[in-house]
Amino acid sequence: MPIQAPRLPKAGETIHGHKFFIGFGGKGANQCIQAARLGAKTAMVCKVGKDFFGDNYIQNFKDYGVNTDFVGQASDAATGAASIIVNDAGENAIVIVAGANMLLGSEELHKALPAISHAKVLVCQLEISPQTSLQALRMAQENKVKTIFNPAPAIPDLDTDFYRASDVFCCNESEAELLTGSPVSNVEEARQAGKELLKRGCGSVIITLGPQGCVVVEAQGSASIHVQTTSVKSVDTTGAGDSFIGALAFYMAHYPTMPLQEMACRANQVAGVSVQTVGTQTSYPLKKHLPAELF
Numbered sequence: 117m118p119i120q121a122p123r124l125p126k127a128g129e130t131i132h133g134h135k136f137f138i139g140f141g142g143k144g145a146n147q148c149i150q151a152a153r154l155g156a157k158t159a160m161v162c163k164v165g166k167d168f169f170g171d172n173y174i175q176n177f178k179d180y181g182v183n184t185d186f187v188g189q190a191s192d193a194a195t196g197a198a199s200i201i202v203n204d205a206g207e208n209a210i211v212i213v214a215g216a217n218m219l220l221g222s223e224e225l226h227k228a229l230p231a232i233s234h235a236k237v238l239v240c241q242l243e244i245s246p247q248t249s250l251q252a253l254r255m256a257q258e259n260k261v262k263t264i265f266n267p268a269p270a271i272p273d274l275d276t277d278f279y280r281a282s283d284v285f286c287c288n289e290s291e292a293e294l295l296t297g298s299p300v301s302n303v304e305e306a307r308q309a310g311k312e313l314l315k316r317g318c319g320s321v322i323i324t325l326g327p328q329g330c331v332v333v334e335a336q337g338s339a340s341i342h343v344q345t346t347s348v349k350s351v352d353t354t355g356a357g358d359s360f361i362g363a364l365a366f367y368m369a370h371y372p373t374m375p376l377q378e379m380a381c382r383a384n385q386v387a388g389v390s391v392q393t394v395g396t397q398t399s400y401p402l403k404k405h406l407p408a409e410l411f
């Protein structure tokens with residue numbers, strides 16, 4: 117729920133803002149919807165509250181053609197929400213209430229097992245309990261389903277089992293920095309961080325670098341590749357990383373033999389379109405609006 121205001125209010129203060137709007141989000145939902153907009157058959161496994169926001173959240177998935185059979189509604193917790201205040205300088209103050217997200221656990225995953233085990237790709241993040249994410253990744257691997265893990269929001273003491281459960285470990289610069297403990301602010305540093313993360317046991321690593329595209333690090337010992345992207349005029353980069361991951365999941369599902377570097381190159385192009393329009397899910401391109409050579 118973003119609010120635009122001239123400045124951030126002080127404790128106890130009431131001020132007038134410019135604008136208020138409600139947008140759907142959550143990393144998992146964004147990634148799922150980008151994949152669906154490219155033509156992937158998608159299902160979401162998550163938990164919302166039995167409330168107004170939860171009902172609208174489910175309808176939003178349905179509007180995008182996402183299967184909601186595994187979207188549970190908790191009666192004892194509210195739908196996860198974020199209150200975001202952005203001032204005229206572009207600085208923000210954010211309060212996230214995870215709510216029902218934290219109630220997603222083993223029971224729900226077991227109900228979703230038929231969908232998980234028949235999927236081509238499973239994508240997980242850290243906006244639910246980390247142990248639930250890890251369990252889902254393991255369930256996918258046991259069923260030979262490819263996994264993409266997006267360690268966001270990053271936690272410094274990430275369980276090392278997450279690396280082993282990730283076919284593709286995909287994060288942005290600040291997440292890579294937190295996980296490796298080394299600065300990641302340019303291509304060279306991203307290459308080093310990618311190599312370090314790869315050593316921890318994942319199949320491959322992608323570190324996204326905003327307008328500089330991404331770095332792809334595959335199999336131990338092989339060179340890292342900087343996949344540059346086309347320069348575009350960006351107006352709102354919110355959710356660009358999720359657009360990239362949703363697109364990557366689409367390519368992994370639809371073109372399983374395509375080299376990862378080529379998938380990353382195409383995901384760069386998709387995410388590059390998303391930054392040219394205001395909004396998050398609404399800025400994600402549909403297949404019909406993208407050049408045919410991306411498919």
Ligand SMILES: Nc1ncnc2c1ncn2[C@@H]1O[C@H](COP(=O)(O)OP(=O)(O)OP(=O)(O)O)[C@@H](O)[C@H]1O
Pocket residue numbers: 288289324325326327328329330345346347348350353354355356357358360383384385387388391
């Ligand atoms: N200004 C830009 N021009 C072109 N492509 C961009 C730009 N910003 C982002 N992208 C594309 O989006 C991808 C993800 O961007 P970024 O690395 O900023 O992710 P992020 O930090 O997770 O984003 P956010 O937190 O804003 O969702 C990049 O790898 C690139 O493909």
